[in-house]
Amino acid sequence: MRLWIAAAVVLCAPLSASAQTAIKTCDDVKAEITKKLEAKSVTNYTLTVVDKGKEAGGTVVGHCGGGTKSILYEKTTPAPQPKPAQEKKPK
Numbered sequence: 001m002r003l004w005i006a007a008a009v010v011l012c013a014p015l016s017a018s019a020q021t022a023i024k025t026c027d028d029v030k031a032e033i034t035k036k037l038e039a040k041s042v043t044n045y046t047l048t049v050v051d052k053g054k055e056a057g058g059t060v061v062g063h064c065g066g067g068t069k070s071i072l073y074e075k076t077t078p079a080p081q082p083k084p085a086q087e088k089k090p091k
Contacts (some may be wrong), residue, residue: 026064030071033062048072 026049033047048058049069058072 023066024064026069026071029062029064033071033073044076044078046074046076048074 030047030049037045047061049064049071052063052068052070055070055072058074060070061073062071063069064071
C-alpha cells in the first residue's frame with residue numbers, strides 16, 4: 001500500500017509544478033488577444049481586465065490570474081475624421 005502512495009506522489013508531483021508555471025499574467029494574455037485581433041484587422045476596440053464575476057458591458061474573450069480575472073472586449077466608435085477645408089472659389 002505504501003508503495004502505491006509513494007508511486008502516486010512521484011507521478012503527480014510534476015503535474016502540480018507544471019500547473020503553477022502555466023498561469024499567465026494578464027498582460028501576457030492581453031498581448032496574445034491583441035495580436036490575434038490585429039491579425040484579423042480588427043480596429044476600434046478596448047480590452048479591459050476585470051475581476052471574475054464583474055463582467056458587464058463587454059464580451060469575455062479571455063481569463064488570466066489563475067482564473068481570478070476576465071478580459072473583456074468592447075467595440076468602440078472610431079474618432080471622427082476632420083473634414084478637409086473646402087476651397088472658396090473666387091467670384
